[in-house]
Amino acid sequence: xxxxxxxxxxxIRLPLKEPFQISSxxxxxxxxxxxxxHHPDGEVGWGECAAFDTPNYSExxxxxxxxxxxxxxxxxxxxxELSGPREVAPLLEVGFCxxxxxxxxxxxxxxxxxxxxxGVSLARLLGGTRTRVAVGISLGIQASPxxxxxxxxxxxxxxxxxxxxxxKPGADIEYIRAVRExxxxxxxxxxxxxxxxxxxxADHLARLDEFDLMMIEQxxxxxxxxxxxxxQRRLKTPICLDEAITSLDRAxxxxxxGSGRIVNIKPGRVGxxxxxxxxxxxxxxxxxxxxxxxxxxxxxGRAHNVALASLPNFTLPGDLSPSSRYWEQDIVIPEWxxxxxxxxxxxxxxxxxxxxxxxxxxxxxxxxxxVVER
Numbered sequence: 001x002x003x004x005x006x007x008x009x010x011x012i013r014l015p016l017k018e019p020f021q022i023s024s025x026x027x028x029x030x031x032x033x034x035x036x037x038h039h040p041d042g043e044v045g046w047g048e049c050a051a052f053d054t055p056n057y058s059e060x061x062x063x064x065x066x067x068x069x070x071x072x073x074x075x076x077x078x079x080x081e082l083s084g085p086r087e088v089a090p091l092l093e094v095g096f097c098x099x100x101x102x103x104x105x106x107x108x109x110x111x112x113x114x115x116x117x118x119g120v121s122l123a124r125l126l127g128g129t130r131t132r133v134a135v136g137i138s139l140g141i142q143a144s145p146x147x148x149x150x151x152x153x154x155x156x157x158x159x160x161x162x163x164x165x166x167x168k169p170g171a172d173i174e175y176i177r178a179v180r181e182x183x184x185x186x187x188x189x190x191x192x193x194x195x196x197x198x199x200x201x202a203d204h205l206a207r208l209d210e211f212d213l214m215m216i217e218q219x220x221x222x223x224x225x226x227x228x229x230x231x232q233r234r235l236k237t238p239i240c241l242d243e244a245i246t247s248l249d250r251a252x253x254x255x256x257x258g259s260g261r262i263v264n265i266k267p268g269r270v271g272x273x274x275x276x277x278x279x280x281x282x283x284x285x286x287x288x289x290x291x292x293x294x295x296x297x298x299x300x301g302r303a304h305n306v307a308l309a310s311l312p313n314f315t316l317p318g319d320l321s322p323s324s325r326y327w328e329q330d331i332v333i334p335e336w337x338x339x340x341x342x343x344x345x346x347x348x349x350x351x352x353x354x355x356x357x358x359x360x361x362x363x364x365x366x367x368x369x370x371v372v373e374r
Contacts, residue, residue: 002082002114007074007372008036009066012365014298016326020140027052030326031062032298034362035069037109045113046357047105048301050268057194057295058222058243058269060101066370068102074372077106085111085125089274100246100271107272108304116352121307123346123354126273128310132343136162136317137325138192138294141171145178152179152189159342162188162214162317168196173207180211188317192217195243199227202234214316215240215262225250228259238262242293246270248278255286262316264293267308268301276308284313294319299332303353306336310346320344331358331365 014030033049051060076091088110092103115122137160142148152163163183165176176191183189190213197205197219205219215238220227222243232239240262245251247270254260263283267276283290292309295301302320309318322344323335330336332355338344347354 002084002087002110002117003040003080004037004077004110004113005040005079005373006038007069007078008038009069009368009370009372010034010036010362010366011062011066011368012298012331012362013367014327014331014365016296017328020296020326027296030296030298033062033065033105034298034300035105035109037106037113039113039117041117043113043116045109045111045116046300046353047107047109047112048297048304049101049105050266050295050297050301051101052295058101060099065099065102065105068099069106070370070372072096072099073102073106077110078372078374085114086274089272092271101268104268104270104272107274108267111273112304112352119351121348121350121354122304122352123307123310123348126277126307126311128307128346128348129312130310130314130346131348132339132345133306133309133314133320134161134317135320135322135338135342135344136160136164136291137321138164138319139166141166141168142175145175148175149178149182153182156183156187159338159340160317161342162190164190164192164217164319167191167193169201173204176208176211176213185212188214190214190217190240192242193219195220195222199230202231205231206234209236213237217264218242218244225253225257225259228254229257232258232260240264242266243269245279247275248282251279251282255288261288263288263290265290265308265314266293266295267304268295273304273308277311280311280313289313289315291316292318292320294321296326298327299323299330299336299355300353300357302336303332303355306344306346307353310348317342329361331361332356333358
């Protein structure tokens, strides 16, 4: 029986090895919001919030998520007996709009707690079948095409199975061209615009077709499916939707309208694992490949993503870079690593997320803590 007797909310600060720039801003230090879900028998499930400290990716932030968990989510779940984690997402939807990242961190923590209670890995509990998953890297916007080529070449040599290149107006065509020419036609490249363009840029974006990209991710508005459908009809390159897919309904609308041909599933963005699985299953039924995106997670959030990416329709490399890509030291033991062939092992035979939580390091990094209990 799944039961939570105490929520422990923590904020830690993890400085990035180097600034990470996308079209809407730069991240230098990651404010990481963690939640511990304590079961009466002593087991603890961990969740991590995907939100940033500013509302540039979505309307949620670390601070709004903290408030939502403390004021609305914890009171709904504390002391309640549930048969399993699939009951959590519906319970958090009744009379409670939005706040998907806040809901998702707790819902994913409930799945992790359930896996620990059952003595199985999170990946197996989710229905994962892969023992290894392919890893891609996301490269932030660079100062010049030459600087980008240097980073992309190093990533390619390191074995990454996909190289995602962040773009924005003024840092797009020539940047992609330089990398394609440097790495050759076989390198798996994609572009990610984070909603930096409008439909008026369609002719410009169509120039990306010459580079044989795997996809261009979310070129237009965050919640715009209609204009993406218009753009997709003008592009040979598949459009992948990220920010625009926040639920199963939105994925169904994408297919109906023809707004894209690939989906990036970020579990925090869609409210957790239950919704992620529903989107995964629907896309699989429609022949739509999916992959797991990243939000500069710590090793806890990375563990959640690796577990999800073990499901069968995650056929494209995910943003699952090893711990050393972003952090001098992570908060899990062992840290996440990538094999020379660009794969990460799924811990299918270890209970829960499959790695040990480094509690001493988390305590040292904690800048805010709050306990919520009955």
